[in-house]
């Protein structure tokens with residue numbers, strides 16, 4: 001984590017050329033200068049130079065960023081504006097503290113050993129009290145107004161049993177050729193255990209034995225993106241220790257955002273002087289996103305579309321964490337092109353952010369849906385019947401957003417899609 005002078009040094013490199021404007025999903029929808037990267041960097045500079053301070057207004061502006069990295073990708077000076085904005089959030093939280101709801105969620109829920117599993121287990125049996133089924137929809141809706149969640153939102157039901165309630169420890173492949181650890185992630189664990197199950201089945205069918213530590217926890221990304229240092233550090237220690245004992249060489253995460261957090265952000269949490277740093281670097285070097293791992297494991301098709309005329313069309317949305325942070329975008333497409341019975345179609349601007357952005361989507365629901373509007377249009381125009389993605393945050397955003405736009409498309413996680421299409 002950087003100090004204010006370090007953050008200021010980086011922010012000062014911005015020459016205010018405006019190249020980041022046309023592609024910034026937030027600016028495109030709002031046309032507000034403070035919300036584009038150069039506007040935010042200018043405001044951070046003003047704080048660093050003592051002309052302004054970390055106040056409520058700046059906090060609001062900094063929170064209106066998806067951390068999607070599109071600005072950095074389009075910056076001729078290679079300024080990592082998204083990283084600088086995130087660092088400024090850490091400084092803000094250091095000075096002003098976390099808001100009470102965030103503090104309660106991150107410190108007392110996410111980082112508690114028992115509370116989150118207990119609460120979500122209880123929530124699964126009580127969800128009909130708070131959520132209602134609507135006949136025409138596959139998700140649930142709030143019965144009463146609640147903080148944080150917009151009442152229009154389509155909410156996936158909590159699974160009666162989490163993935164980790166059912167699967168834990170070693171699961172051995174019949175003819176073992178490889179061993180991996182599976183980092184499940186909260187969405188797959190509590191909402192869609194079928195994603196974790198698909199990863200497990202795919203690995204086992206292909207000779208990969210899987211170790212699933214029961215004590216693994218949230219990766220910490222929601223807290224990290226909100227400027228909280230302590231919760232992700234505590235979660236990182238717990239996750240690293242959970243996978244440590246088995247001497248694994250590979251740890252696979254089906255969710256691209258979790259993979260990016262474990263691989264790229266965990267090392268930022270422990271500086272050179274921290275005795276836990278060596279363990280962290282060793283752990284992070286072993287982490288792979290599931291599409292990268294499956295790309296190594298399964299036969300793929302490269303090049304053109306060889307399945308034109310097949311009955312169902314599938315398209316793919318690039319999660320920002322996978323494409324911009326981890327640099328993975330060929331593997332998911334090549335894997336989808338190889339699936340029997342499906343025609344792969346590329347949507348326009350597949351790497352355009354969907355508007356999820358972690359807590360951005362909770363705090364700025366209308367703006368988030370506006371941003372999703374362009375994605376929905378691209379999906380519609382692609383003619384696809386099914387849209388896939390490799391990040392659980394994007395998955396939730398696409399499920400809700402396409403529904404709000406009235407677009408009837410099936411939304412599937414990439415791993416689930418590959419598992420089901422290769423069963424036959």
Ligand code: SF4
Nearest residue numbers: 014017018020038075
């Ligand atoms: S493109 Fe880079 S240098 Fe230009 S305004 Fe944006 S952040 Fe600054």
Ligand code: SF4
Nearest residue numbers: 024065066068069071
């Ligand atoms: S990270 Fe994304 S949303 Fe934030 S300023 Fe850059 S382009 Fe805009």
